[in-house]
Amino acid sequence: MLKNKLKALFVSCLITVSTLGFSQAALDTIVKIEGKIMPVDVLKVTSQYVSFQVPGDKENYTMERKEIQKIIYKTGRVEEFNKPVFMVVDDYAWEAIWLTEDKKDVVDYYKRGFISASSSASDRSPKAAKKNATIRLQKKAAAMKGNVVLVTKKQATGGYGEYPGYIIEGVVYGFEPLPEGEEVNQEGAIDGDVVL
Numbered sequence: 001m002l003k004n005k006l007k008a009l010f011v012s013c014l015i016t017v018s019t020l021g022f023s024q025a026a027l028d029t030i031v032k033i034e035g036k037i038m039p040v041d042v043l044k045v046t047s048q049y050v051s052f053q054v055p056g057d058k059e060n061y062t063m064e065r066k067e068i069q070k071i072i073y074k075t076g077r078v079e080e081f082n083k084p085v086f087m088v089v090d091d092y093a094w095e096a097i098w099l100t101e102d103k104k105d106v107v108d109y110y111k112r113g114f115i116s117a118s119s120s121a122s123d124r125s126p127k128a129a130k131k132n133a134t135i136r137l138q139k140k141a142a143a144m145k146g147n148v149v150l151v152t153k154k155q156a157t158g159g160y161g162e163y164p165g166y167i168i169e170g171v172v173y174g175f176e177p178l179p180e181g182e183e184v185n186q187e188g189a190i191d192g193d194v195v196l
Contacts, residue, residue, distance in 0.1 A: 026074040094142040106150045109173035115140045118167040126164040133166040146172035
């Protein structure tokens with residue numbers, strides 16, 4: 001009988017200690033726009049502010065929602081408020097390809113090859129055709145492991161009653177030389193790579 005009471009007391013203490021441990025360890029996380037992470041206890045979310053407590057501090061703090069990217073609650077639920085200020089982009093992602101028309105901008109870089117791109121036949125406006133051709137050029141440059149394109153030709157196409165088009169050509173440059181044994185052909189593809 002005494003043995004059972006001791007077991008029950010031990011289990012009760014164990015549950016109390018583990019519950020206290022979990023309640024202190026489980027916190028909400030505020031991720032600010034600039035990327036700063038704040039472990040807090042969120043108290044209230046309004047249309048303009050978020051109220052919270054910092055662990056170990058009894059004072060309540062408020063922050064404007066426009067300063068917060070998202071809140072990750074201790075339950076696992078995520079509430080998005082705003083887009084981050086910046087995103088890390090891989091050097092060889094097409095979004096990171098820089099276009100220039102000034103030869104001085106590429107003096108210190110290594111030539112990768114020549115490329116050209118044109119818009120699709122279904123573009124409805126000159127602006128969309130230019131954007132489409134530019135993105136295609138950037139994707140080709142990324143496939144060649146380039147970082148900068150020196151634009152040598154830009155031309156709008158299409159006349160009255162035709163879909164607008166756009167052609168863009170250039171020379172791809174990279175921050176680093178090609179590995180030993182790799183060459184760039186006239187179309188701009190590195191030997192063995194597929195050009196989009």
